Amino acid sequence: MPANLSSALETFKRQRDAAEAHYLKANRVSVFFREYTAAVETLLAALWAEYFQNSALCLMAVGGFGRGELYPCSDVDLAVVSPNPLSDGIQEQIARFVQTLWDCKLMPSVKSGGIGELCESVRDDITGDTAFLEARFLFGNRQTADELAEKMNAQRNVPAFVEAKLVEMEHRHAKSQGSGAVLEPNIKSCPGGLRDIHTLLWIAKAQGLATNLPDLLKQRILTRAEAGMLSHGYRRLAHIRIHLHLNANRAEDRLLFDLQPQVAESMGYEGLNLRRQSEELMRVFYRAIKTVKQLGGILTPMLQSRVSSTPLRVTLRIDDDYIQVNNQIAARHTDIFFRRPEHIFKIVEIMQQRNDITALEPQTLRAWWGATRKINRSFYQNSENRHRFAGFFRNGNGLTQTLRFLNLYGVLGRYLPAWEKIIGLLQHDLFHIYPVDDHILTVVRNVRRLALDMHSHELPYASALMQSFEKQDILYLAAFFHDIAKGRGGDHAIQGIADARQFAADHFLTGEESDLLAWLVENHLLMSAVAQKEDIQDPDVLDAFCKRVQTHERLSALYLLTISDIRGTNPKLWNAWRASLLESLFHAAGRYLTGNGGNPHTLFGRRRQEAADLLTRAAVPEKQQKKLWNALGSAYFARHQSREILWHAANLVHDFETPIVRSRILPKSNSFQVMVFMPNGPRLFARLCRIFSRHGFDILAARAFITEHDYILDTFIVQIPSQHAPEDYPDIQSALEAELNSFIHGHTVAEISSHSRRISRRSRYMPIAPSITITPEEDYPDWYSVEITAVNRPFLLADMAEVFFAHNVSLRYAKISTLDERAEDSFTVFSLDLKNPKIQSSLKQTLLEQLS
Numbered sequence: 001m002p003a004n005l006s007s008a009l010e011t012f013k014r015q016r017d018a019a020e021a022h023y024l025k026a027n028r029v030s031v032f033f034r035e036y037t038a039a040v041e042t043l044l045a046a047l048w049a050e051y052f053q054n055s056a057l058c059l060m061a062v063g064g065f066g067r068g069e070l071y072p073c074s075d076v077d078l079a080v081v082s083p084n085p086l087s088d089g090i091q092e093q094i095a096r097f098v099q100t101l102w103d104c105k106l107m108p109s110v111k112s113g114g115i116g117e118l119c120e121s122v123r124d125d126i127t128g129d130t131a132f133l134e135a136r137f138l139f140g141n142r143q144t145a146d147e148l149a150e151k152m153n154a155q156r157n158v159p160a161f162v163e164a165k166l167v168e169m170e171h172r173h174a175k176s177q178g179s180g181a182v183l184e185p186n187i188k189s190c191p192g193g194l195r196d197i198h199t200l201l202w203i204a205k206a207q208g209l210a211t212n213l214p215d216l217l218k219q220r221i222l223t224r225a226e227a228g229m230l231s232h233g234y235r236r237l238a239h240i241r242i243h244l245h246l247n248a249n250r251a252e253d254r255l256l257f258d259l260q261p262q263v264a265e266s267m268g269y270e271g272l273n274l275r276r277q278s279e280e281l282m283r284v285f286y287r288a289i290k291t292v293k294q295l296g297g298i299l300t301p302m303l304q305s306r307v308s309s310t311p312l313r314v315t316l317r318i319d320d321d322y323i324q325v326n327n328q329i330a331a332r333h334t335d336i337f338f339r340r341p342e343h344i345f346k347i348v349e350i351m352q353q354r355n356d357i358t359a360l361e362p363q364t365l366r367a368w369w370g371a372t373r374k375i376n377r378s379f380y381q382n383s384e385n386r387h388r389f390a391g392f393f394r395n396g397n398g399l400t401q402t403l404r405f406l407n408l409y410g411v412l413g414r415y416l417p418a419w420e421k422i423i424g425l426l427q428h429d430l431f432h433i434y435p436v437d438d439h440i441l442t443v444v445r446n447v448r449r450l451a452l453d454m455h456s457h458e459l460p461y462a463s464a465l466m467q468s469f470e471k472q473d474i475l476y477l478a479a480f481f482h483d484i485a486k487g488r489g490g491d492h493a494i495q496g497i498a499d500a501r502q503f504a505a506d507h508f509l510t511g512e513e514s515d516l517l518a519w520l521v522e523n524h525l526l527m528s529a530v531a532q533k534e535d536i537q538d539p540d541v542l543d544a545f546c547k548r549v550q551t552h553e554r555l556s557a558l559y560l561l562t563i564s565d566i567r568g569t570n571p572k573l574w575n576a577w578r579a580s581l582l583e584s585l586f587h588a589a590g591r592y593l594t595g596n597g598g599n600p601h602t603l604f605g606r607r608r609q610e611a612a613d614l615l616t617r618a619a620v621p622e623k624q625q626k627k628l629w630n631a632l633g634s635a636y637f638a639r640h641q642s643r644e645i646l647w648h649a650a651n652l653v654h655d656f657e658t659p660i661v662r663s664r665i666l667p668k669s670n671s672f673q674v675m676v677f678m679p680n681g682p683r684l685f686a687r688l689c690r691i692f693s694r695h696g697f698d699i700l701a702a703r704a705f706i707t708e709h710d711y712i713l714d715t716f717i718v719q720i721p722s723q724h725a726p727e728d729y730p731d732i733q734s735a736l737e738a739e740l741n742s743f744i745h746g747h748t749v750a751e752i753s754s755h756s757r758r759i760s761r762r763s764r765y766m767p768i769a770p771s772i773t774i775t776p777e778e779d780y781p782d783w784y785s786v787e788i789t790a791v792n793r794p795f796l797l798a799d800m801a802e803v804f805f806a807h808n809v810s811l812r813y814a815k816i817s818t819l820d821e822r823a824e825d826s827f828t829v830f831s832l833d834l835k836n837p838k839i840q841s842s843l844k845q846t847l848l849e850q851l852s
Helices: 003-026 029-052 088-103 115-121 126-133 142-155 158-175 179-183 194-206 213-218 224-248 260-266 274-305 343-353 362-372 377-381 383-395 399-408 411-415 436-451 460-467 472-481 492-506 511-522 526-533 539-549 552-567 576-594 600-617 622-632 635-639 642-652 684-694 726-744 761-765 796-806 837-851
Strands: 058-061 076-082 108-114 136-140 315-317 322-325 328-331 660-665 671-679 698-703 711-719 771-776 783-791 810-819 822-830
Touching: 003 029, 003 224, 029 058, 029 088, 029 136, 029 224, 058 142, 076 088, 076 115, 076 126, 076 142, 088 108, 108 115, 115 142, 126 142, 126 158, 126 194, 136 142, 158 194, 158 274, 194 213, 194 224, 194 274, 213 224, 224 260, 224 274, 260 274, 274 362, 274 399, 328 343, 328 362, 343 362, 343 383, 343 399, 377 383, 383 399, 383 472, 399 411, 399 436, 436 460, 436 472, 436 552, 460 552, 472 492, 472 511, 472 552, 492 511, 511 552, 526 539, 526 552, 526 576, 526 810, 526 822, 539 552, 539 576, 552 576, 600 622, 600 635, 600 642, 622 642, 642 660, 642 671, 642 711, 660 726, 671 726, 684 698, 684 711, 684 726, 684 796, 771 837, 783 837, 796 810, 796 822, 796 837
Parallel strands: 076 108
Antiparallel strands: 058 076, 058 136, 315 322, 322 328, 660 671, 671 711, 698 711, 698 810, 771 783, 783 822, 810 822
């Protein structure tokens, strides 16, 4: 590199470092952009003079660099423009120029060509056209730059450009779904992120209205208050993005788990633990993007309407106060919301009742939103407002959109102070992926979908149950209140009862409706916990559950709420296995409450008789059947459900001395059920678990059983890794059976270290403290329940089984509840030694060491 360029590079580095140091001290976004942009331009001036002095070319800043918004590790967007097509010699010069930029670590993104060539290149390229919309002259021939800008603007079809940018935004938002996008959001491209602000400005600039936020205020597109809010939201997001780049030392726009605490600390969230720092940062982030989304709801349709090619404006009278304009509702006099505050809910009520109205007209929305900030205790105490708010739930039509709209514009938090506390509240429990308010509204959405015939194909049985359920509005309210007490410390299910009952009393619910609502809020985790953690084949478990539930109405409501809650927590959690667990518990409890199936002896006898009938139809002699039942023992029928018993019996009745492996693919799922039958021996359960883990299977449930003649009959439900297609399942099944057959016949299977597999970023940086409880089983001496909560990882179950074996604890039943990256496992174990406190303490300590 020539000496003069080396000097220029050193100057740039000093200026860049000074800009960063000044920013970290003064914390002013605009000053950083100005100083860093100036540093880059100083270097570019030296490079331009070296390569293109006195040429007819010009250098233009485009994209983010063009608008002067240059982040520490962003690309430097440039255009080298010639009045004529580029010669080979000029192209070689440009290549050397670009290489030097790379050598200077500038991350250049360069377009080059003649004016006509560049205009043609962006004619059907919305991204390129947008970059040149923000072009500004740097060096060289200014006439060339002006000519390019003039031709670019002349060829731009503004209505088509606006429509394309809005479609682009919709697609961008659609991609920002799923757990990764919610937990580690991209600050630039997420809904309400920086790119949404840019889109508003691009649409305005293409129409010749504004180039920045102050311009939008001057043009009266924004009010002074709105301009202040949008500027504040923009600065919040820009601050976070600058700190992200500085901490990651790369162009990282995702708020990754490992970066969240670093960014929070560098932004001044001190004196907190890592989790609290992350929570505070993310709450600021969520509130900032919410502001952008709020204002986008007003500005986007306003800007779009100026160039819209929609059909002729059609206006219809609704009543004395409102008209319908195309698909929007407009107030005849926008001050109505200040003069008569009851209209804050009335206009929403009209919109909910009318399927042909999808939005508030922008000026009406602006006035309505301004009036909502006046919602206070007096507004809440107004009976008309209470009737309308409760009516949103009774009506049901458009309920999800109504509540999301009210939440977006802050109305839910103003009307219900308890709601304000959960807005943007994160849950670092390794399975919730949404802030609490978003999770609740997703659960309401799921309950509502069950009531709509058009969605019945998703969950046919639950949909039919919901559509025949008489108190649908109470279920919607239960979904709305089930987590409203999160973040207060203590049991949110218990604390939420008071909120639910107060709401019921204030909103004219009957005593019966209030009781059902409060019961559902208090018990919304009950069915999930029993189905996923306990042995629902155990009559004592079923009896305890039904004593809590008591009625068929509660059972149906709880079943529907539980399904909706799990599906609204994390898409990864809902699968055919969980569905079958809940459905089995629902039907078993239904029979119990009806009076069919409460007696354990009747239940066990029925299971045995069903299996005997099957074998009799298969011409198996009664004598042979008795030998099988004697080998299995009477406890077998208490620990297995009918479907398992029928499967086992069909495979074992002719020979219950020879080891066998059998597996079957469970219907409508990506799971196998596997049975292993072989002589008992040390560490067998743990070694089997390692085989499943080595194949990448998640173990969803496991039942370890020892027969009267000392054979193990272990049954597993294992989930196939998600990357495999259904057509691969038979090959996977064959490979697994082959290895298990090798194992049961004494061939050694190589074992893999439990610590050879990495855990996710989320688990590393937002872990949960492992917990263990050991409880004696009532009425069963030397039997214990062991409950374990920990970060999920490969080989976890195998490692715990090894610990049990080392402490002479016999594992008889395991219920594995994998909630994304969180494991909540329940074990039934037998031990003559655990009554000794020292041995029990030693078991706990060793388990904790494994879990940590």
